[in-house]
Amino acid sequence: MLVTGGAGFIGANFVHLVEKQWPDCEVTVIDKLTYAGNRANLAGCRAKFVEGDITDTALVDSLVKDTDVIVHFAAESHNDNSLHDPSPFITTNIMGTFVLLEAARKHSVYLHHVSTDEVFGDLEIGAPTKFTESTAYAPSSPYSASKASSDHLVRAWARSFGLQVTVSNCSNNYGPYQHIEKFIPRQITNILSGRTPKLYGTGEQVRDWIHVEDHNLAVLEILARGRFGETYNIGADQKDINNREVIELICELMDIPGQYELVADRPGHDQRYAMDASKLRKELGWRPRYTDLRAGLIDTIAWYRENTAWWQDAKEKVESTYAAQGQ
Secondary structure (H helix, E strand, O other): EEEEOOOOOHHHHHHHHHHOOOOOOEEEEOOOOOOOOOOOOOOOOOOOOOHHHHHHHHHHHHHHHHOOOEEEEEOOOHHHHHHOOOOHHHHHHHHHHHHHHHHHHOOOEEEEEEEEEHHHHOOOOOOOOOOOOOOOOOOOOHHHHHHHHHHHHHHHHHHHHHHOEEEEEEOEEOOOOOOOOHHHHHHHHHOOOOOOOOOEHHHHHHHEEEEEEHHHHHHHHHHHHOOOOOEEEEOOOOOOHHHHHHHHHHHHHHOOOOOOOEEOOOOOOOOOOOOOOOOOOOOOOHOOOOOOOHHHHHHHHHHHHHOOHHHHHHHHHHHHHHHOOOO
């Protein structure tokens, strides 16, 4: 198995899970080690590690020719960063996916493409609707547009060239190893470092939060039993909970109830995401283990508290960047 972006948040958690669940699987990780990738995320893993860029055609070809399956996590993924400089998102998410598809086509290798719910745009707050696999794409940011483009490429290669592929679109992840620029770990590490937690705008935006382990268990089910050419939505089916409620829950769990401040909202901030994962549940029997956000946050807070050395050096830079943006 070749795992792209395997030193990042979701990818690293996936590698740990594969080695636990499928101990006979030989895993190779390719990761560019941008700021969001960290070799320390793979501590204790047996996987072979290759530092490299998925846009490097020769390198990717050399890895894919000895591979049975590609699991494609690698992506530039932070919305705020895509608003300031879209170019890395176009290069990695579109051109990188193209290079992988061509290598997979050349060597007849199955590719699973990991995508996001953000390709669908957003939903009205309070509406009963959810995203399904047939929801029309309506991306809002350079990041989500680049992921939408990569999804279209994967499906086109399947239809035009008969490439064996599956696609998954997942809701917002949280859990260990998530970079501290992201909403939940930013608030946790703010509190742990004596800073005040920050909430975009009024915090009305709603997300379908899923623990990273549940996401990756779903990917394993798709790899084992998913149908080629199919797309599967992955979501925890949590009740609608907005960002203000999430930050208040974090503050409560960390014994500073209600102590957060409002900062400037993100431009074009999507209002609500909600995933209909019934296809995944019915076809593959997957169920999330973390059905209670409180329980998942308790475990996540404990991880960041116990792994201060993992995030502490990056904290000042992250907060300085946000401060310059009024956030």
